[in-house]
Amino acid sequence: xxxxxxxxxxxxxxxxxxxxxxxxxTLVFGIMGVINLAHGSIYMLGAFVAASVAGTGAPFVVxxxxxxxxxxxxxxxxxxxxxxxxYARHHLDQVLATFALILIANDGVSxxxxxxxxxxxxxxxxxxxxxxxxxxxxxxxxxxxAAGILIAAALYVLISRTRLGMLIRAGATHRETVAALGVxxxxxxxxxxxxGAVLAGTAGALLAPILAVQVGMGEQxxxxxxxxxxxxxLGSIRxxxxxxxxxxxxxxxxxxxxxxxxxxxxxxxxxxxxxxxLSAVAIYVLMAIVLVWKPRGLFPVGPR
Amino acid sequence: xxxxxxxxxxxxxxxxMAGSSAFAADPAPLKIGMITTLxxxxxxxxxxxxxxxxxxxxxxxxxLGGVPVQVVVEDxxxxxxxxxxxxxxxxxxxxxxxxxxxxxxNVALAVxxxxxxxxxxxxxxxxxxxxxxxxxxxxxxxxxxxxxxTPHEATGQYxxxxxxxxxxxxxxxxTTGKDAVAGFKRTFHGEIAEEIYxxxxxTDYSAELARIRAANADGIFYFLPGGLGINxxxxxxxxxxxxxxxxVLPEFSLESHVVAAVGNAAExxxxxxxxxxxxxxxxxxxxxxEFIKKxxxxxxxxxSQGYDTAKLLASGLRAVNGDVSKADAFRAALRKADxxxxxxxxKFGPNQFPIQDWYxxxxxxxxxxxxxxxxxxxKIMAQAGDVYSNACKL
Amino acid sequence: xxxLPAAAGVLHQPFWINACTRIVIFxxxxxxxxxxxxxxxxxxxxxxxxxxxxxYTVAVLAQHGIDAAPVAWVVAVALSALLAVVVGALxxxxxxxxxxxxxxxxxxxxxxxxxxxxxWGGNDGLPLGxxxxxxxxxxxxxxxxxxxxxxxxxxxxxxxAQLVESRFGIVLRGIRGSERRVLxxxxxxxxxxxVAFVIAGAxxxxxxxxxxxxxxxxxxxxxxxxxSGEFLVMVILGGIGTLAxxxxxxxxxxxxxxxxSGLTEHWMLPLxxxxxxxxxxxxxxxxxxIAGRDDG
Numbered sequence: 002x003x004x005x006x007x008x009x010x011x012x013x014x015x016x017x018x019x020x021x022x023x024x025x026x027t028l029v030f031g032i033m034g035v036i037n038l039a040h041g042s043i044y045m046l047g048a049f050v051a052a053s054v055a056g057t058g059a060p061f062v063v064x065x066x067x068x069x070x071x072x073x074x075x076x077x078x079x080x081x082x083x084x085x086x087x088y089a090r091h092h093l094d095q096v097l098a099t100f101a102l103i104l105i106a107n108d109g110v111s112x113x114x115x116x117x118x119x120x121x122x123x124x125x126x127x128x129x130x131x132x133x134x135x136x137x138x139x140x141x142x143x144x145x146x147a148a149g150i151l152i153a154a155a156l157y158v159l160i161s162r163t164r165l166g167m168l169i170r171a172g173a174t175h176r177e178t179v180a181a182l183g184v185x186x187x188x189x190x191x192x193x194x195x196x197g198a199v200l201a202g203t204a205g206a207l208l209a210p211i212l213a214v215q216v217g218m219g220e221q222x223x224x225x226x227x228x229x230x231x232x233x234x235l236g237s238i239r240x241x242x243x244x245x246x247x248x249x250x251x252x253x254x255x256x257x258x259x260x261x262x263x264x265x266x267x268x269x270x271x272x273x274x275x276x277x278x279l280s281a282v283a284i285y286v287l288m289a290i291v292l293v294w295k296p297r298g299l300f301p302v303g304p305r
Numbered sequence: 306x307x308x309x310x311x312x313x314x315x316x317x318x319x320x321x322m323a324g325s326s327a328f329a330a331d332p333a334p335l336k337i338g339m340i341t342t343l344x345x346x347x348x349x350x351x352x353x354x355x356x357x358x359x360x361x362x363x364x365x366x367x368x369l370g371g372v373p374v375q376v377v378v379e380d381x382x383x384x385x386x387x388x389x390x391x392x393x394x395x396x397x398x399x400x401x402x403x404x405x406x407x408x409x410x411n412v413a414l415a416v417x418x419x420x421x422x423x424x425x426x427x428x429x430x431x432x433x434x435x436x437x438x439x440x441x442x443x444x445x446x447x448x449x450x451x452x453x454x455t456p457h458e459a460t461g462q463y464x465x466x467x468x469x470x471x472x473x474x475x476x477x478x479x480t481t482g483k484d485a486v487a488g489f490k491r492t493f494h495g496e497i498a499e500e501i502y503x504x505x506x507x508t509d510y511s512a513e514l515a516r517i518r519a520a521n522a523d524g525i526f527y528f529l530p531g532g533l534g535i536n537x538x539x540x541x542x543x544x545x546x547x548x549x550x551x552x553v554l555p556e557f558s559l560e561s562h563v564v565a566a567v568g569n570a571a572e573x574x575x576x577x578x579x580x581x582x583x584x585x586x587x588x589x590x591x592x593x594x595e596f597i598k599k600x601x602x603x604x605x606x607x608x609s610q611g612y613d614t615a616k617l618l619a620s621g622l623r624a625v626n627g628d629v630s631k632a633d634a635f636r637a638a639l640r641k642a643d644x645x646x647x648x649x650x651x652k653f654g655p656n657q658f659p660i661q662d663w664y665x666x667x668x669x670x671x672x673x674x675x676x677x678x679x680x681x682x683x684k685i686m687a688q689a690g691d692v693y694s695n696a697c698k699l
Numbered sequence: 700x701x702x703l704p705a706a707a708g709v710l711h712q713p714f715w716i717n718a719c720t721r722i723v724i725f726x727x728x729x730x731x732x733x734x735x736x737x738x739x740x741x742x743x744x745x746x747x748x749x750x751x752x753x754x755y756t757v758a759v760l761a762q763h764g765i766d767a768a769p770v771a772w773v774v775a776v777a778l779s780a781l782l783a784v785v786v787g788a789l790x791x792x793x794x795x796x797x798x799x800x801x802x803x804x805x806x807x808x809x810x811x812x813x814x815x816x817x818x819w820g821g822n823d824g825l826p827l828g829x830x831x832x833x834x835x836x837x838x839x840x841x842x843x844x845x846x847x848x849x850x851x852x853x854x855x856x857x858x859x860a861q862l863v864e865s866r867f868g869i870v871l872r873g874i875r876g877s878e879r880r881v882l883x884x885x886x887x888x889x890x891x892x893x894v895a896f897v898i899a900g901a902x903x904x905x906x907x908x909x910x911x912x913x914x915x916x917x918x919x920x921x922x923x924x925x926x927s928g929e930f931l932v933m934v935i936l937g938g939i940g941t942l943a944x945x946x947x948x949x950x951x952x953x954x955x956x957x958x959x960s961g962l963t964e965h966w967m968l969p970l971x972x973x974x975x976x977x978x979x980x981x982x983x984x985x986x987x988x989i990a991g992r993d994d995g
Contacts, residue, residue: 011515094978101972105968108965117349118346128543142543220925253512257516274483274815288800289805292797380960380966382960394714410823414826414916
């Protein structure tokens with residue numbers, strides 16, 4: 002029983018991790034209509050900057066803030082130089098441009114930091130594993146869950162209670178009206194893009210202590226993030242949160258239980274590798290089922 | 306990419322003034338085609354191998370075995386199709402006869418058979434797939450590193466030696482991963498509590514870690530190359546599992562880059578290797594000090610493999626004075642493996658894969674510097690070959 | 700339109716012929732993808748799956764001793780079309796980015812399946828034996844294979860160009876504009892989209908079969924999402940909705956890749972900058988540049 006609880010918590014933790022990326026991606030798509038493939042590159046930048054700053058002996062919090070800030074600046078630069086020129090163009094032109102940005106980011110990072118993965122240690126106070134009603138759990142992962150939920154709550158307040166949030170919501174559905182009311186749409190776009198980038202950079206910095214900080218880490222998680230926002234329904238923080246948790250839990254429980262379920266049915270060597278294969282595609286099967294059933298995801302936002 | 310090796314003055318001049326009659330008397334350097342992985346997350350493996358290879362050339366000031374050489378390097382991007390295209394270009398367009406460099410077995414399997422059948426020589430600094438070790442062996446294919454299974458057999462042997470009774474094994478769910486597990490089980494005869502196969506691009510291992518904890522084993526073996534292993538080890542340590550289980554690893558998961566990237570999580574790990582920084586051979590001491598001096602980083606097994614491959618090539622080139630068209634003489638010289646390897650005694654088995662010693666090692670804190678280092682413990686397998694060589698008819 | 704590779708063919712340089720064959724094969728995939736992306740507005744992010752199914756069909760048939768090209772190719776096209784029927788039937792209810800992602804999901808399933816199937820080499824891939832023959836032609840000869848591939852590409856582009864100008868094509872473009880309006884006119888839009896999707900899948904499957912005979916090797920990365928992305932990049936680069944543009948896009952991307960990676964280890968940076976410049980400054984891709992602004 003406690004094992005099942007532990008696996009559920011693992012799923013929650015993984016989901017929260019995906020949410021940090023999904024939130025930014027869904028904002029940028031929902032409000033600006035931009036498919037930003039370079040979101041993973043911004044996440045990578047956050048992780049590299051945080052790991053380098055931590056490597057100089059700076060406190061953990063400073064390292065995370067540095068990662069988030071660097072990502073935010075990169076986001077603003079990308080919006081001003083590239084994305085801004087592509088709003089009026091075909092969606093696919095944005096895809097090509099942000100694909101080019103991935104190439105530039107990967108090569109740039111390997112020119113600056115080299116090809117060898119970097120290390121970032123878990124802060125000493127958070128490194129032990131704690132006993133949690135029947136099972137042992139890494140303290141740092143609890144911090145990740147807390148941080149993720151906190152960020153989700155803050156975003157919720159920002160979107161639903163502030164003027165900026167109101168503009169963002171209105172911008173997503175009634176772009177022309179907002180512009181007609183005299184709001185500077187292009188500044189709103191820059192702000193939203195920067196916000197998404199800061200979220201991605203924060204995710205990279207927070208995850209750096211538990212992952213290999215290396216070139217290509219952005220694409221690994223990018224696809225998963227897209228799956229999450231699609232399953233949840235595009236453009237809303239609520240959808241991204243639900244989608245990310247669902248993807249996290251399904252992926253984790255798949256890896257935890259599909260091989261165990263197969264064991265008594267199939268021969269051991271087949272059960273193990275078939276189980277591995279099935280759990281690898283579990284989230285894609287989930288996405289296919291959700292979209293066949295609800296073609297616009299679980300929580301679609303108003304008309305686009 | 307194409308790097309002009311830091312070659313001898315003559316070689317450089319010949320290159321920069323190609324066609325200029327004043328230098329027509331100088332022989333053009335022998336071109337060596339290096340197809341390797343320099344981009345993607347696996348890029349640092351190719352980089353280390355290339356730099357080790359280049360170091361041996363620099364020692365001779367642009368020559369190998371007294372023959373001026375020029376290394377032409379291009380990145381395969383870890384895509385078999387790209388590797389094949391580069392090989393075609395080098396072989397057909399540039400008329401190169403000697404090849405090396407491939408890191409990943411799937412690239413090697415796409416490239417090597419075509420090359421050696423066309424009469425070219427291929428000296429592998431890393432990949433040693435079973436398909437090319439048994440029935441598929443070739444007289445022009447030499448492997449300097451190891452057969453892919455051997456590192457895992459050595460690790461199984463070490464787990465056995467450490468007295469572990471019940472192990473968990475973890476590998477990615479693809480053929481190389483399954484071969485690794487098979488190799489480990491060939492020499493480890495205790496109980497396998499759980500076999501866990503992970504996805505290729507997995508970043509989070511919490512579900513697997515819970516399964517591992519529930520298995521109640523006394524040791525774990527995993528084959529998760531590069532970044533996968535770094536992710537796994539960090540998370541494994543944070544889950545507090547290192548306190549209850551011994552971690553026994555093949556050298557892919559226990560080299561200096563991995564140790565640097567996981568920090569304190571590496572302390573106390575057990576591993577096996579065919580090369581270690583502290584092996585007491587003169588050739589190794591020279592290699593280690595020169596490598597650190599030139600590149601300002603710790604050498605890895607990949608770097609030593611690149612270096613040894615260049616040294617083997619040098620021995621062959623010396624025997625034929627750079628004329629590789631004397632294929633039989635060149636091949637016979639290579640087969641003798643008449644060079645001082647960084648890992649001591651080295652010879653080729655009947656399939657031209659290595660027969661060599663395997664060592665046990667442990668990650669400990671250096672008393673003087675306070676840094677984590679991989680330290681040799683003893684010899685775990687002496688003069689070991691591979692299980693496929695019997696099927697090879699050369 | 701295809702003067703460049705044809706000229707190289709005359710030169711009788713096996714390396715250049717092989718390089719051009721590669722371009723022609725990828726151009727076939729790109730053209731088939733452009734048929735649905737450019738004319739149907741159906742952005743498939745899983746086109747590599749059909750390419751892989753075509754390739755693996757030929758390789759697996761060769762493994763079992765069937766290496767007569769026409770037979771293997773026909774089976775390859777049939778199987779990839781069949782996969783497209785299934786995927787299309789399930790995916791075409793969605794649109795926009797949801798369609799992008801559901802096609803990706805199915806391609807990922809194919810990718811993971813190919814990695815897991817040990818009998819077909821798993822992640823190591825599957826080599827092919829002797830190169831096949833086609834109605835008495837020896838496909839081992841690079842020049843012969845090149846002209847066979849070129850012929851098939853020209854035939855496919857010509858048929859596709861006919862198709863998009865036909866009533867079928869007009870309906871398809873109408874769907875891209877406003878599916879509701881076309882539906883209101885009484886056309887069964889779903890069936891039109893599915894047919895286009897299957898033709899595109901079959902085209903990619905044919906290219907995959909040619910690839911297997913060209914490379915003598917198939918591997919799961921044929922079905923990877925980055926491969927699918929590359930195909931899309933070729934289409935966008937060439938100019939969406941210009942079948943010939945897809946050919947230019949394939950030639951440009953592959954050409955840049957191999958030239959730049961031959962020059963420097965850091966080839967991705969300049970490639971990224973060039974792609975960025977093209978997308979920012981050439982409104983309708985390379986084709987738009989070449990054909991001029993007033994064209995279509």
